[in-house]
Amino acid sequence: xxxxxxxxxxxxxxxxxxxxxxxxxxxxxxxxxxxxxxxxxxxxxxxxxxxxxxxxxxxxxxxxxxxxxxxxxxxxx
Amino acid sequence: xxxxxxxxxxxxxxxxxxxxxxxxxxxxxxxxxxxxxxxxxxxxxxxxxxxxxxxxxxxxxxxxxxxxxxxxxxxxxxxxxxxxxxxxxxxxxxxxxxxxxxxxxxxxxxxxxxxxxxxxxxxxxxxxxxxxxxxxxxxxxxxxxxxxxxxxxxxxxxxxxxxxxxxxxxxxxxxxxxxxxxxxxxxxxxxxxxxxxxxxxxxxxxxxxxxxxxxxxxxxxxxxxxxxxxxxxxxxxxxxxxxxxxxxxxxxxxxxxxxxxxxxxxxxxxxxxxxxxxxxxxxxxxxxxxxxxxxxxxxxxxxxxxxxxxxxxxxxxxxxxxxxxxxxxxxxxxxxxxxxxxxxxxxxx
Numbered sequence: 001x002x003x004x005x006x007x008x009x010x011x012x013x014x015x016x017x018x019x020x021x022x023x024x025x026x027x028x029x030x031x032x033x034x035x036x037x038x039x040x041x042x043x044x045x046x047x048x049x050x051x052x053x054x055x056x057x058x059x060x061x062x063x064x065x066x067x068x069x070x071x072x073x074x075x076x077x
Numbered sequence: 078x079x080x081x082x083x084x085x086x087x088x089x090x091x092x093x094x095x096x097x098x099x100x101x102x103x104x105x106x107x108x109x110x111x112x113x114x115x116x117x118x119x120x121x122x123x124x125x126x127x128x129x130x131x132x133x134x135x136x137x138x139x140x141x142x143x144x145x146x147x148x149x150x151x152x153x154x155x156x157x158x159x160x161x162x163x164x165x166x167x168x169x170x171x172x173x174x175x176x177x178x179x180x181x182x183x184x185x186x187x188x189x190x191x192x193x194x195x196x197x198x199x200x201x202x203x204x205x206x207x208x209x210x211x212x213x214x215x216x217x218x219x220x221x222x223x224x225x226x227x228x229x230x231x232x233x234x235x236x237x238x239x240x241x242x243x244x245x246x247x248x249x250x251x252x253x254x255x256x257x258x259x260x261x262x263x264x265x266x267x268x269x270x271x272x273x274x275x276x277x278x279x280x281x282x283x284x285x286x287x288x289x290x291x292x293x294x295x296x297x298x299x300x301x302x303x304x305x306x307x308x309x310x311x312x313x314x315x316x317x318x319x320x321x322x323x324x325x326x327x328x329x330x331x332x333x334x335x336x337x338x339x340x341x342x343x344x345x346x347x348x349x350x351x352x353x354x355x356x357x358x359x360x361x362x363x364x365x366x367x368x369x370x371x372x373x374x375x376x377x378x379x380x381x382x383x384x385x386x387x388x389x390x391x392x393x394x395x396x397x398x399x400x401x402x403x404x405x406x407x408x409x410x411x412x413x414x415x416x417x418x419x420x421x422x423x424x425x426x
Contacts (some may be wrong), residue, residue, distance in 0.1 A: 001394075001406035003293045005421050009298040009409030011157075012310075016425035018139045020179060021200045023175060028295035036100075036136045036171070038359040039313070041366030054365065054424050055372045058422070062307075062382065065420045067297045073295075 013061045017068060023072055029064040030074045039058060053054040081125035081236045084156050085114045086163040086179055087148065088172045091218075092132040097356040098173075102134030104145060104360075113221060113396040116286075117162065120229030122319045125236065126130070129156045135171035136180075136355070146182050153183055160236035161187075165194030166201060168216035168396045170354070173201025180209045194224050195408045196400050197250070206250040210235065213250055216396065302382075305419040308386035310409060312394030312402075313367040313426040314352030315343070315360065324393055326353025332392035332405040334412075342371045354395030355426045367424055386418050394425060 003026040005012045015026035017039050022030045033039035040054045064075045087385045089095055089102040091112040110118050111130040118211060120388055123201070132154050138145040153161060173195045186231040194212035195202050202211055204364045207269035211230065234241060244251040260267065262294035267284070274281040285320040299305050322333045343364035350360035350367065365371045390409045394402065413421065 001310065001380070001392075001402050001409075002423050003141060004403055004406030005310065005410045005423065006293045006296060008407070008414050009296060010410065010413055010418060010421050012300055012423055013423040014423050014425065018171065018174060020178075020204060021141075021170065022425070024204050026291070026293060028293070033424075037097075037151075037355045037357070038366040039424055041359065041363065042140070042357050043179050043362070043366075051365075051371065052370050055375070058369050058372045058376065059211075061162045061422050062302060062376070064366045065158050065307075065422075066302055068298045071295070 011065055013064045015057065019074055023074075026071055029062055029067070030071050030072070031061045032055065032063055033050075033077065051053065080123065081121075081126050081159045081233060082156065083117070083121070083127045084129050084131065084153050084158040084177065084326055085111075085117065085230065086131045086133070086161070086162050087167070088111055088138075088166075088175065089132060089134040090169075090172075092130075092198075094132065097354070098135075100134045100136035100356060100357070101140075102132065102133060103137055103304055104133040104148045104152065106131050108174075113165070113225065116225040117229055117232075120225055121233070128158065133175065135169065135175060138175040139171045142178060143145045146178060148307075149179055150182060150186065150270045153189070154187060158189060161191045162228065162232055163190050163191070163193040165212065165221070166196075166199060167214055167218055167220065168196040168199055168201050169179065170396075173199035173202075174204065174306060174379050176200035176314050177205030177209065177211070181205055185208055188194070190238075192228060192232045192235055194228050202250060207252050210241075210249045210252070212248050241279055245408055288323040296416075299420045304383040304384055306384045306408075306417055307373065307382050308371070308413055308416075308418040309370065309389040310367050310406075310421055310423045311389070311391050311425070312397075313355075313360065313391070313424055314350045314393035314395070315348055315364045315368040315389075315391050317350045318347055318349050320349070320351045322390070325349045325399070326351055326393060327395040329393045329395070329397045329401065329405075332409065334388050334390050334409075336387060337370060337389055338387050340370060341374045343368060346394070352395055353426060354393070360426075367426060369424070373422075383419075386416065388416075
């Protein structure tokens with residue numbers, strides 16, 4: 001899906017936990033996330049901290065979208 | 078001759094420990110035959126036996142790749158097997174990645190022959206088919222017996238260090254290895270024969286398939302985020318509560334498009350996941366954990382982004398055919414372009 005959206009001319013950032021799969025499917029901007037069942041959360045945190053964590057990850061994704069990349073790039077935390 | 082010693086790797090599901098709720102199961106080893114190992118032992122007869130079975134949860138392995146790999150390697154080392162078999166994983170993505178990762182590591186670091194099996198669209202197949210022998214299987218466990226029938230004799234050959242026949246004859250994915258052999262006819266004759274078949278529109282088999290590189294170059298970065306329209310897309314199956322369009326929990330045949338114009342937060346009363354390939358408890362409690370609508374609304378209000386696109390798109394990426402996902406995304410992308418979306422955040426579970 002990432003590839004088809006990119007192909008249509010829209011920059012796309014893939015947020016996912018299993019980065020090797022993302023690399024295989026051809027995502028160009030990749031932001032690693034927390035866990036498979038809750039990529040953008042962490043149920044062991046209280047609601048406030050969890051939202052702060054999610055915000056940090058989304059900000060990273062937005063920063064990735066603002067970054068020019070040559071090929072596949074993983075934006076590590 | 079003594080029996081060939083086999084160590085077998087399977088996931089929590091095939092070990093009968095549990096489904097997605099147990100996918101975080103840590104690696105354990107049992108000195109017995111478990112689950113699909115029975116079928117292997119049957120096929121091995123007196124030639125080989127499974128001396129130990131390693132069981133690991135698919136999520137645990139994929140979320141902790143390096144640690145899980147190291148733990149499993151330690152376990153395997155102790156049994157000094159003649160061959161290490163993983164799976165078969167069919168179309169289970171995380172299981173396939175685990176089988177590929179661990180067989181690749183065992184082959185390289187322990188110098189023990191390895192074998193695994195999976196469906197051609199399993200991401201683990203693309204990742205590892207050049208490195209290790211992977212038998213092509215059906216896309217579901219219904220193909221177990223057939224898969225083991227191909228895998229068991231191949232495992233014996235590998236354990237004995239015998240040379241294998243071609244991928245077509247043995248049933249594994251081509252690894253791109255070329256081997257010399259005596260053909261009955263010379264190259265020029267074979268090439269002309271092939272050309273004539275092609276001209277006639279008949280079927281022919283190439284002797285050197287061209288690799289299929291389908292890379293899409295990255296698009297330029299977003300210049301003006303504060304005025305950009307950002308859309309959310311997910312393969313994590315987030316849908317309005319009760320899944321109004323009945324998106325399938327696996328092998329999805331469709332995607333959903335949902336209006337979030339006035340939505341600032343996804344709650345357990347309004348949204349859930351339709352995805353059957355991960356433990357749904359956390360996403361059902363708070364779907365923002367997969368589709369971060371709450372945070373993007375905040376960022377929109379604060380002016381960091383221009384606008385969160387009115388619709389989000391969703392499907393379940395669980396066993397869904399690559400061709401389907403491609404078709405969904407091509408349609409989705411067309412709409413996004415028409416709607417003037419400047420960038421997409423795509424989340425996956």
